[in-house]
Amino acid sequence: MFLLRRLVALSLFLLIAPVVQSQGITADTPLRPVTRTFAITNARVVQSPGRVLDRATVVIRGGLIAEVGENVSPPSDADIIEGDSLTVYAGFIDAFSHVGVTEPEGEDDEVDDPGNPTNDRAGIVPQRDVRTMLNPSDSAIKDLRNLGFAVAHIAPNGAMLPGQGVAILLRNAQRFENTQGIVLTGPLSIYAQFERSPGVYPSTTMGIMAKMRDLFIEAGRRRQAVRQYFDDPDGRSRPAYDPVLEPLTRALDGDLPLYFRVEDTNEAFRALNITDELGLPLVLVGLPWSTPITDRLSGRDITAIAPLALPDTVATDTTAMAIPVPTPIAGATITIHQRRARSYRDLDNERAALSAQRAAAVGRYESNAATLAAAEIPFSFSTYEAKPGDIRANLRRMIAAGLNSDDALAALTTSPAELLDLPMLGTVEEGKMANLVVTDGDYFADETKVRYVFVEGIRHEAEEDKEIEGADPDAVVDATGTWSYTVSTPGGEQEGTFTITGSGSSLSGTIETDETIEVNNVTLEGNLLTFSFSQSGMGIINVSGVIEGNSFSGTASVGSMGSFSMTATRPG
Amino acid sequence: MRLTLLALLLLAGSAAAQTAVDLPPAETRGDLLIRGATVLTVTNGTHENTDILVRDGKIEALGQGLSAPGGVRVVDGTGFHVMPGIIDAHSHIALSNVNEAQNTITSEVQMGDVTDPTDVGIYRALAGGVTTIHTLHGSANAVGGESETLKLRYGTFDPNALHFEGAPRTLKFALGENPTRVHGRGRDIRPRSRMGVEQLYREAFSEARRYRDAQNEAEENGTLAPPYSRRMETLADILDGEVLIHCHSYRADEIVMLMNVLRDFGVDRITFQHVNEGFKVAPELADFGAGASVFSDWWAYKFEVYYSTAYNVAILLRNGVRASINSDSGELIRHLYHEAAKSQRYGDLTDDEALSLITINPAWQLGIDDQVGSIEEGKDADLAIFDGHPLSVYARPVMTIVDGVVRFDEARDGDDMRLDVDPEEAIEDVRLYDHDEESCLVDAFVL
Incomplete structure (x- = not known):
């Protein structure tokens, strides 16, 4: 009887096993291709930033670039891609993200003594390897690949020291392939951030910094003791193996750089201070605005990883802020009593001035990459917290703010290849890995579309952005009136009303959330209604959806939190 | 009269606001000549119609008929009072964190790690004549973190640039209701009572002594420390006399308790903060050589602060205790000169005594009285200029100078002196935040 049960169980397991193994295979998972030889003929080939072949052929064989050149003829077994109107770039490398990494599960346990939690509970797990947390069915893999990314350096999610990062190929696991198949190499990094683990020590940035001192100083001390013991154990006791300190020793030795993610200039200075103090190799991840810190970075062997995420643009009347400021003249006597107009008596002016300040701040973030380039600080790009749909537009904003497009391309290709020490990546050259982006024009131009992305010689057709279902630019609808809406969020349904007034191209409105907020940028194209509004604590919320009769159906997208489905009706 | 008004309006149109990024770099050490002012030296009397010559951030000369070398900015001080830059011995502005409240002893954390040089509160403090502050850990823990003494060199993003060079290390202790509330009642761990707080100190010092002994022993024997x-x-390091203690305290009994503990462990430098019942044990404080940094008339916000008096600071001074007045608040810090004036009003202090409460005395408590706290040749040119006597309720600070650099100038005071602007901040949501929350307990109850 028992035997029978076990047999049934075993056979069930065998039935399930292949399914389990192929977990992560989705409809878009390519079959193993018939041929692994391709030739893109007569294309414009950007071999590396600034090095362009106007009419060349690229031959891909066995996952590598077999040949590149103007007089190359395609081999007979190649699948030919007519490249006459196409441009070929090296596949992009995301220098830092969590793409393809599982989210941490469950709530953090309550602990009896929050002052002395285990390292695991405190988020001090530098020994964890992101390869044990892969999620090859993460839809972001495809989203990034559609933009041209072929490789990403990924790190685990977590608190202050979440673990070690590796490079992965941005493709889904193939049929019968283990999930680990997408791993390119690693470990490449130890990830650090000023992120607390809820409810335990260390619960603040200063606590995290203090803890890092203890950990790294102790790791250094232990390294010394271990060396002494193995040199000459006589009279010494062996320091016990410590899984947490061991990888930190590798950072102290310079073998694994600390990828320190920061959110603002304060955190950037703190990351620099603590790594300088402890003598750690640093890669500064996520700095959104680098001007205040370029002096400290330049001339040093520190790479910055600039975020591809940018704050939303601000519509503003910039004239209001143009108040001239007298410069004190050296040697001149000045009188202390000089008064000026008070802005609080003029609220419109005050609001405009604040908007102008905010717009200027957005501008500083947009020029971040250009600032790094001008200061000759090596930098790469990270998709961390960037919405894939915004990334190309953000690159264009950075270029408009002064970033040279060759520098932009370098930050997507050659610079991260160098940073991650992966010389087989980053350029379109013979013998390199066949990671390629094939576009129908200049990648940084608005109208250009990505056609194919090759990841280690496997061709992926890039998918267009999905059109909003039911949107019809020729439809004629009236958007005005008061709508009762429902937004479905993971935290439950949110309800309220919004009112659209005006006509033609001059629509305006308000939305009631907890308060009544004026909405901006109200547009109606055919039956597609879009508007945005800013709510405290959430940033800017973009609403778009299709009107059919008296019902509205679309999405509300909330900054980096994502998009939520939104429906609304108005009285008939 | 009409003409004057017109002239003022014209001025308003042309001369106006500066912004925070226009301020000189933090490493600047300025040159300046203030001419013909009433100079309140605090340590050496008041001098009418006196010039102050500042070179390279230091007070070079004090006297009459001084001349400035070519190119040096001259400020006409006629009709104005110049006092030493105000020093606040207890502040929580310019900090990203205040309490690391997940442990009762957190001597390892350092406020200097989380200095926020972009806090507009720094500029507001400058506008109140303050040039140096002592940023402390909160009072959630019996042993808080290491404090940081800062010069208010507003206009920089580099937190290190605000560091007060040469200031000794200081550290926060806290007695009474806060640590027993946060840890005892909040988490059901020690300390639940004032006795428990004492026991924590005794254990912590004993453990630290064993730690240092073990280190020394390991070094001698070549074994693993x-x-x-x-x-x-x-x-x-506290036991070795390298770190000065600043202790949040209210009640006389626990103040005496801590002095007893320190005597037992051979520690002799401490400044008590708040010390509302200091007047009850003023001779004992003087005997110990302890400093006291108090509020002028702020009390009754919780039970242990009911027994208080506005004569506290005068009684402490008269008993020979080095006393100061602090803000512990982003609001009070803007008018510490009022607080000093109130103490004068209640306690019948001399002008110099009243001013010493916010200048040379807090400088002594922070161990920086050789550099700041009075107007003396050779000291740092940290100065506050008022349009009247700073202890007068009608006086306004009009210019604040740090290291010879004008960091606040009322004539050029901008509408928006924020250094860092959040590009995603909702404009409609701008509001002044509440300064009056008990800042000592910021973050203390965060889970």
Whole structure:
């Protein structure tokens, strides 16, 4: 009887096993291709930033670039891609993200003594390897690949020291392939951030910094003791193996750089201070605005990883802020009593001035990459917290703010290849890995579309952005009136009303959330209604959806939190 | 009259606001000549119609008929009072964190790690004549973190640039209701009572002594020292006299308790903060050589602060205790000169005594009285200029100078002096935040 049960169980397991193994295979998972030889003929080939072949052929064989050149003829077994109107770039490398990494599960346990939690509970797990947390069915893999990314350096999610990062190929696991198949190499990094683990020590940035001192100083001390013991154990006791300190020793030795993610200039200075103090190799991840810190970075062997995420643009009347400021003249006597107009008596002016300040701040973030380039600080790009749909537009904003497009391309290709020490990546050259982006024009131009992305010689057709279902630019609808809406969020349904007034191209409105907020940028194209509004604590919320009769159906997208489905009706 | 008004309006149109990024770099050490002012030196009397010559951030000369070398900015001080830059011995502005409240002893954390040089509160403090502050850990823990003494060189993003060079290390202790509330009642761990707080100190010092002994022993024998602990290092450094204690305290009994503990462990430098019942034990404080940094008339916000008096600081001074007045608040810091004036009004202090409460005395408590706290040749040119006597309720600070650099100038005071602007901040949501929350307990109850 028992035997029978076990047999049934075993056979069930065998039935399930292949399914389990192929977990992560989705409809878009390519079959193993018939041929692994391709030739893109007569294309414009950007071999590396600034090095362009106007009419060349690229031959891909066995996952590598077999040949590149103007007089190359395609081999007979190649699948030919007519490249006459196409441009070929090296596949992009995301220098830092969590793409393809599982989210941490469950709530953090309550602990009896929050002052002395285990390292695991405190988020001090530098020994964890992101390869044990892969999620090859993460839809972001495809989203990034559609933009041209072929490789990403990924790190685990977590608190202050979440673990070690590796490079992965941005493709889904193939049929019968283990999930680990997408791993390119690693470990490449130890990830650090000023992120607390809820409810335990260390619960603040200063606590995290203090803890890092203890950990790294102790790791250094232990390294010394271990060396002494193995040199000459006589009279010494062996320091016990410590899984947490061991990888930190590798950072102290310079073998694994600390990828320190920061959110603002304060955190950037703190990351620099603590790594300088402890003598750690640093890669500064996520700095959104680098001007205040370029002096400290330049001339040093520190790479910055600039975020591809940018704050939303601000519509503003910039004239209001143009108040001239007298410069004190050296040697001149000045009188202390000089008064000026008070802005609080003029609220419109005050609001405009604040908007102008905010717009200027957005501008500083947009020029971040250009600032790094001008200061000759090596930098790469990270998709961390960037919405894939915004990334190309953000690159264009950075270029408009002064970033040279060759520098932009370098930050997507050659610079991260160098940073991650992966010389087989980053350029379109013979013998390199066949990671390629094939576009129908200049990648940084608005109208250009990505056609194919090759990841280690496997061709992926890039998918267009999905059109909003039911949107019809020729439809004629009236958007005005008061709508009762429902937004479905993971935290439950949110309800309220919004009112659209005006006509033609001059629509305006308000939305009631907890308060009544004026909405901006109200547009109606055919039956597609879009508007945005800013709510405290959430940033800017973009609403778009299709009107059919008296019902509205679309999405509300909330900054980096994502998009939520939104429906609304108005009285008939 | 019409003409004057017109002239003022014209001025309003042309001369106006500066912004925070226009301020000189933090490493600047200025040159300046203030001419013909009433100079309140605090340590050496008041001098009418006197010039102050500042070179390279230091007070070079004090006297009459001084001349400035070519190119040096001259400020006409006629009709104005110049006092030493105000020093606040207890502040929580310019900090990203206040309490690391997940442990009762956190001597390893350092406020200098989380200095926020972009806090507009720094500029507001400058506008109140303040040039130096002492940023402390909160009072959630019996042993808080290491404090940081800062010069208010507003206009920089580099937190290190605000560091007060040469200031000794200081550290926060806290007695009474806050640590027993946060840890005892909040988490059901020690300390639940004032006795428990004492026991924590005794254990912590004993452990630190053992730690240092074990280190020394390991060094002598060439064996493995105990695992590195910054917490123990700092406590041991207190025992070695390298770190000055600043202790949040209210009640007389626990003030005496801590002095007894310190005597037992051979620690002799401490400044008590708040010390509302200091007047009851003023001779004992003087005997110990302890400093006291108090509020002029702020009390009754919780039970242990009911027994208080506005004569506290005068009684402490008269008993020979080095006393100061602090803000512990982003609001009070803007008018510490009022607080000093109130103490004068209640306690019948001299002008110099009243001013010493916010200048040379807090400088002594922070161990920086050789550099700041009075107007003397050779000292740092940290100065506050008022349009009247700073102890007068009608006086307004009009210019504040740090290291000879004008960091606040009322004539050029901008509407928006924020250094860092959040590009995603909702414009409609701008509001002044509440300064009056008990800042000592910021973050203390965050889970």
